[in-house]
Amino acid sequence: EIVMTQSPATLSVSPGERATLSCRASQSVSSNLAWYQQKPGQAPRLLIYGASTRATGIPARFSGSGSGTEFTLTISSLQSEDFAVYYCQQYNNWPQTFGGGTKVEIK
Amino acid sequence: QVQLQESGPGLVKPSETLSLTCTVSGGSISSYYWSWIRQPAGKGLEWIGRIYTSGSTNYNPSLKSRVTMSVDTSKNQFSLKLSSVTAADTAVYYCARANDMDAFDIWGQGTMVTVSS
Numbered sequence: 770e771i772v773m774t775q776s777p778a779t780l781s782v783s784p785g786e787r788a789t790l791s792c793r794a795s796q797s798v799s800s801n802l803a804w805y806q807q808k809p810g811q812a813p814r815l816l817i818y819g820a821s822t823r824a825t826g827i828p829a830r831f832s833g834s835g836s837g838t839e840f841t842l843t844i845s846s847l848q849s850e851d852f853a854v855y856y857c858q859q860y861n862n863w864p865q866t867f868g869g870g871t872k873v874e875i876k
Numbered sequence: 877q878v879q880l881q882e883s884g885p886g887l888v889k890p891s892e893t894l895s896l897t898c899t900v901s902g903g904s905i906s907s908y909y910w911s912w913i914r915q916p917a918g919k920g921l922e923w924i925g926r927i928y929t930s931g932s933t934n935y936n937p938s939l940k941s942r943v944t945m946s947v948d949t950s951k952n953q954f955s956l957k958l959s960s961v962t963a964a965d966t967a968v969y970y971c972a973r974a975n976d977m978d979a980f981d982i983w984g985q986g987t988m989v990t991v992s993s
Contacts, residue, residue: 772939799895803979812970812986813921818979856921860978867921875964 771795771859775868780876781819782834784832790843792857804842808853816855817842822825831871847873877905879984880971880984888965888991894958898971898984905929909974912945914967915986922967926974927954943953961991 772795778800789827792802800820805813815824817833820840830845844851852875883897898910911926924934927945935943941959947954958965968988972980 801978803977805980810937812972812983813980814983815975815979815981818975818977818981822977858921858979860974863934864938865923865978867923869920 770864771798771855771862771866773859773866773868775836775857775871777871779872779874781874782847783876784849785846786876788840788847788851788873790844790855790873792835792842792868794838794840794859796862798861800836800858801834801859802835802840802859803858804831804850805856805858807856811866813856836870844873854859877975878982880967880973880982882971882984882987884987884989886988886990888961889993890962890991891960894956894961894965894989894991896956896969896971896989898954898956898988899952900952900973905947905949905954909978910954911948911972911974911980913970913972913980915966915970916967922959924956926968929955963991965989966991 774793776791802820804817807813821833838842848876854872856870881899882920883956888894906929909926911946912924927933968986970986971984974980975981
């Protein structure tokens, strides 16, 4: 099973600032990597798939990069609605696995 | 737009079988992979398994011996059965659709299942 490790566990950011979240895979997952946003009491929402393709309706301030084992989600200018937990997920190998999440909180 | 809705008992006794159904509305269930994912309170996400509309399945090896999934295309529904449950199976259970890149683009709202006597 591929282990997905996200860092940091918690990221404190002021509104309007840039947030950079990392995700590392224990072995290569090519570009088969997705990012999700989850707010309290809600289901996850797909932000990015294929490592860098924004899902339908996702604002341009969200961008993804990376391939192989190292991936990054960048939120260029944090809005109030962006404070949430973010998960990465690999779907290159069975079983599909998720990272432990990064909580983005207001500084 | 396509929406998913989980349904089933919110309380299951230890050693019994957890049974959930996901109803797909606003679109056809055909030609997609449909997954179940769970999340214990305050923890991360665990993929349980998936089913195609043909009925072919893939299960997480960690749960494979206890999981059965099925699909009913006439009702636009798919289902999960998890046998011999313990307290460790207490979680919010989500159903989700995979897009053509295998990412989960549509999710149900989730249903809380508690395993307790």
